[in-house]
Amino acid sequence: MQDAVRYMEVPGTVSEAKSARSDAAIRAEGLVRRFGSHAAVDGVDLAVRPGEIYGFLGPNGAGKSTVVRMLCTLLGPSEGSAWVAGRDVVREPQAVRIRIGVALQEAALDDLQTGRELLRLQGRLFGLTSVQIKQRIAEVLRVVDIGDAVDRRVGTYSGGMKRRLDLAMALIHNPEVLFLDEPTTGLDPASRATVWEEVTRLNHELGMTIFLTTQYLEEADVLAHRVGIINRGKLVTEGAPETLKRSIANDLLVADVVGYDDAEALTRLVRLPGVLSATREGTRIAVQALDGSAVLSPVAITLAETHLEVRSITIRTPSLDDVFMALTGDHIETPV
Amino acid sequence: MTTAAPTCTVIRGHAAGFWRDIVAVAGRALRQMRREPASFLPAVFIPAFFYVVNLGALGHVAEKGGLDYKAFLLPMAIAFAVTGVSRAPTLVTDIQSGYFDRLCLTPVRRLALLLGLMVADIVVIISLTIAVLSLGFAVGVRFSTGIGGVLVFIAFAALWGLVFTGFPYAVALKTGSPAAVNATFVVFFPFAFLTDAIIPRTDLTSWFSTVASYNPVTYLLGAQRSVIIGGWQSGALLEGLAALAGVGLVSMTMALVALRGRIRRGV
Numbered sequence: 001m002q003d004a005v006r007y008m009e010v011p012g013t014v015s016e017a018k019s020a021r022s023d024a025a026i027r028a029e030g031l032v033r034r035f036g037s038h039a040a041v042d043g044v045d046l047a048v049r050p051g052e053i054y055g056f057l058g059p060n061g062a063g064k065s066t067v068v069r070m071l072c073t074l075l076g077p078s079e080g081s082a083w084v085a086g087r088d089v090v091r092e093p094q095a096v097r098i099r100i101g102v103a104l105q106e107a108a109l110d111d112l113q114t115g116r117e118l119l120r121l122q123g124r125l126f127g128l129t130s131v132q133i134k135q136r137i138a139e140v141l142r143v144v145d146i147g148d149a150v151d152r153r154v155g156t157y158s159g160g161m162k163r164r165l166d167l168a169m170a171l172i173h174n175p176e177v178l179f180l181d182e183p184t185t186g187l188d189p190a191s192r193a194t195v196w197e198e199v200t201r202l203n204h205e206l207g208m209t210i211f212l213t214t215q216y217l218e219e220a221d222v223l224a225h226r227v228g229i230i231n232r233g234k235l236v237t238e239g240a241p242e243t244l245k246r247s248i249a250n251d252l253l254v255a256d257v258v259g260y261d262d263a264e265a266l267t268r269l270v271r272l273p274g275v276l277s278a279t280r281e282g283t284r285i286a287v288q289a290l291d292g293s294a295v296l297s298p299v300a301i302t303l304a305e306t307h308l309e310v311r312s313i314t315i316r317t318p319s320l321d322d323v324f325m326a327l328t329g330d331h332i333e334t335p336v
Numbered sequence: 337m338t339t340a341a342p343t344c345t346v347i348r349g350h351a352a353g354f355w356r357d358i359v360a361v362a363g364r365a366l367r368q369m370r371r372e373p374a375s376f377l378p379a380v381f382i383p384a385f386f387y388v389v390n391l392g393a394l395g396h397v398a399e400k401g402g403l404d405y406k407a408f409l410l411p412m413a414i415a416f417a418v419t420g421v422s423r424a425p426t427l428v429t430d431i432q433s434g435y436f437d438r439l440c441l442t443p444v445r446r447l448a449l450l451l452g453l454m455v456a457d458i459v460v461i462i463s464l465t466i467a468v469l470s471l472g473f474a475v476g477v478r479f480s481t482g483i484g485g486v487l488v489f490i491a492f493a494a495l496w497g498l499v500f501t502g503f504p505y506a507v508a509l510k511t512g513s514p515a516a517v518n519a520t521f522v523v524f525f526p527f528a529f530l531t532d533a534i535i536p537r538t539d540l541t542s543w544f545s546t547v548a549s550y551n552p553v554t555y556l557l558g559a560q561r562s563v564i565i566g567g568w569q570s571g572a573l574l575e576g577l578a579a580l581a582g583v584g585l586v587s588m589t590m591a592l593v594a595l596r597g598r599i600r601r602g603v
């Protein structure tokens with residue numbers, strides 16, 4: 001089943017993608033990367049619009065980081081082409097590097113330097129003058145909170161602090177496009193929330209295009225305007241998270257009820273506007289609806305009117321994992 | 337009346353330039369070394385120890401023939417001090433941690449990533465040379481060529497230290513393995529011991545003398561000794577330079593090929 005990866009066309013997504021390609025901040029066409037005979041990335045096409053947060057979601061080993069490394073010029077593609085900020089990653093790697101900021105999966109830093117020294121070094125390598133570096137460090141530290149730790153050696157930083165410094169370094173030269181490769185993997189929930197806030201702020205306040213890879217379904221759901229799902233080196237689908245979820249399933253209201261006279265209840269429930277079906281399973285009545293929250297009250301009232309005692313009602317909306325499951329027959333393993 | 341609108345220039349990155357790249361990379365390496373003195377202090381202690389021990393053990397015998405053994409032995413001590421001093425172990429750490437990737441994501445010239453480290457190495461090598469040289473002065477070594485000879489002596493030591501760094505850098509870039517980098521010191525043993533480091537070539541057995549004649553370190557030591565003991569001898573100096581050029585050609589080619597290979601295969 002896993003091999004039978006299907007490409008799902010989400011209504012509106014194909015035409016949206018085509019129009020996005022012409023003025024894309026990131027564009028890849030038939031991107032392939034082989035290691036020996038194994039194709040880690042196998043014909044990826046994608047386009048990310050300027051100012052968009054694009055979530056690149058997939059399980060471990062799906063090819064996310066390999067795609068990022070090719071887009072960032074660290075790895076040459078075996079086949080295909082890619083452009084970032086309008087520059088060809090193979091023919092104009094230097095022009096691409098100037099326009100991108102990258103925070104890779106592991107916050108790779110030098111423990112013997114202070115945060116400020118690393119920010120200065122990064123600024124120098126991007127050709128900034130001392131005055132410009134000073135100004136940019138002040139600006140970046142307003143967006144990414146490192147606090148007083150910026151003057152401490154990196155060896156004393158926590159994991160979350162290292163990630164934030166890594167992000168600050170990626171921003172020092174004002175990049176047009178920001179790549180974040182699993183920026184919150186291994187972080188505690190509080191640090192993860194801080195990174196999310198900073199990513200959102202960068203996008204809202206600076207209009208920065210952000211390409212974000214993640215294994216966290218929630219992260220892609222919360223942050224990304226559009227999501228691309230990759231599995232075994234192939235992009236299996238892409239679109240807005242809500243669109244993707246709606247394309248595979250509807251909301252499900254599950255009512256835990258007491259009472260057995262449910263025939264009238266089921267008949268009345270399916271007549272409610274927005275309800276697609278209603279079925280009884282043991283003590284539960286399952287109601288499929290286009291928008292669960294919109295029909296919640298009518299469903300509760302109907303159940304009460306038909307003399308069924310309702311102990312609880314829950315709404316279950318489809319997740320991106322359901323999308324992944326529908327397309328690949330497998331789950332995205334979310335790291336603990 | 338026209339009023340100029342306030343301008344707000346957005347700071348954007350660009351390539352810094354080759355020399356600025358080298359200075360930036362070297363600056364970071366020197367800061368690291370300052371904060372980790374344990375990484376190069378043994379390079380002063382070990383040669384100083386060998387110098388004093390050899391002087392004590394062999395000095396009386398060697399000086400019977402009128403040889404200024406303190407001066408004769410000093411180049412050996414310097415060679416021991418500066419050989420293998422490099423930032424190759426930290427380069428491996430950078431490769432393993434991913435910091436090398438981060439540097440490669442900047443517009444830095446790839447060659448500057450290597451040359452910057454070598455510039456830092458030269459600073460350390462010269463410092464070590466001066467430290468061991470001071471020990472020589474303390475036990476009574478004097479240069480027959482004066483201050484000019486001292487500078488030439490230091491230059492030879494610095495160049496030797498530099499050309500030898502090519503080997504550990506090549507291994508570091510090729511393998512990314514700390515164990516492999518440490519093993520490159522083994523290369524130094526034939527260089528250091530199959531030569532007239534401790535006993536004059538005329539006193540070596542014939543087979544050993546023949547082997548020593550093929551060892552570039554013999555000519556490096558000869559050039560350095562010439563400025564201490566024999567005065568300005570262009571022949572010895574040219575032989576020393578030729579030996580450095582030969583080793584440098586091999587080691588630097590290996591390092592550059594390894595650098596290119598690592599960049600090509602995606603860091």
